[in-house]
Amino acid sequence: MPGFGQTLGFTLFYLALVVLIPLSTLIFMSFKLSLSAYIDIITNTRVLAAFRVSFGAALVAAAIASFFGFIIAWVLVRYPFSGKKLVDAFIDLPFALPTAVAGIVMATIFQPSGFLGKLLIDGLGVQVAYRPLGIVVALIFISIPFVVRTVEPVLKEFDSAMEEAASSLGATRLQVFNKIILPNIFPSVLTGFALAFARGVGEYGSVIFIAGNQPYVSEIVPLLIITKLEQYEYEAATAIALTMLLVSFLLLLVINLLNRWMRQRSGQL
């Protein structure tokens, strides 16, 4: 097979130029900081609050999206209904829609005078926009396709002979679901959850319009990094960004492990 040297050479060169060198700047820049300075920046109450908001909202949103995403995947795989093709195609909308568009739309719908915002305030007294709850809502939108697209193929591959066997042996449908389906599908739901969580932690565009961006309350980490950068506090921006990056790498590792587990469970490995 020809072309090994050229293609691999170009791949490595381009990868280094576009991704590795820029990313490593973050690590080199943080060497300028002493460990105590780094810890000082990271343990600042405003920074800690931002981490709490980002992680908390991403966690809740990923959990809610996992629940609904699982139901949607189930419905798409198991039940026939009209308009299924359209629904299936639209699941990927949050992947395809630019985040700024998602952001202004969510803010407009859920602001106190908005279509749903008004309903929720009048009916339940709950304000969504400009509160941490708004961040959760925006992140649910972003998270849904991650769960659906991870669970769907596993559910499709799932051998229903096991279900038939269980039910012919007298198991109720609920028992079949709890003892046969759930244990087999769960790894994929967890993978989808982790993917959604990883995306949610770093998400910026779809969140900032609805968040209200109040320090200590509804300020997310990515916004805080930008704020520090705009105030020429490069060291603080670097330290916070590096922490975020390390968390992302950790999550990537977890996701890869989950992926292995998922494929082992469904017999692909």
Next chain:
Amino acid sequence: MNAIVQPVKQFKKEQIQHATDDPRWVRYTLISVSLSFILLFLFLPLGLVISKAFASGWQAYWDALSEPDAQAAIRLTVLAAFITVPLNTVFGLASAWAITRFEFPGKSLLTTLIDLPFSVSPVISGVIFVLLFGAQGWFGEWLIAHDIKVIFAVPGIVLATLFVTFPFVARELIPLMQEMGSEEEEAALSLGASGWTTFIKVSLPNIKWALLYGVLLCNARAMGEFGAVSVVSGHIRGLTNTLPLHVETSYNEYNSVAAFAGASILAGLAIVTLVLKSFLEWKQGRRL
């Protein structure tokens, strides 16, 4: 007579309860939950974009899109995509060829590294370029001395876009080419075709739909990227505002028609991407 000749009760297909079927009330509940969720979270946003964009009529919509700042934003967005998409496509082809056609140590590490930009927050993707090329950055002094502007200028926007759209084409091609194997290419080579001819005549026709899909996704992200570009752009109207940034600026200035008119173009792009995706899946007969 009728009472005697009772026709054997015909079971309709739906009346047979399979072991894997859920009770009807479960099915209906789950379908309604799913559909309401999708209606609320996916269709309502699209409807809102259209209704807000045309809230003051066609003329206002048209004016919002044809004013100079909007036009400049559209041009810059197209320019950034025009530079980044071909570069990342060439990279995608080269890396997929190297990874799927040869064995070498560190291959799985390379595959992981290619996916890296996906797991980096968009804001961080912008910050790293500010740290490199910003006034206080690595090359800051040198760039100022030579009067080259990268940050708060077009090159920075292109670089940040290049970074965030980096994996799209490669990640569509690598699994497909892995699955296909290299028998056909080896046959062509053994019959005397050159490496380049083999690639054009044998490989390319086999991967064209996946390639097209990768290019499509890469383009959608390149045109829609917000976080990374927002860090490096400086939001200078008419100069460094891309369309998503123009949407943001307009929205923050309470210019709803301008914001949603810009958003309608981006949403249209998303719809076109989804439709083409469905078409390519149908064409290929498999999930992309």
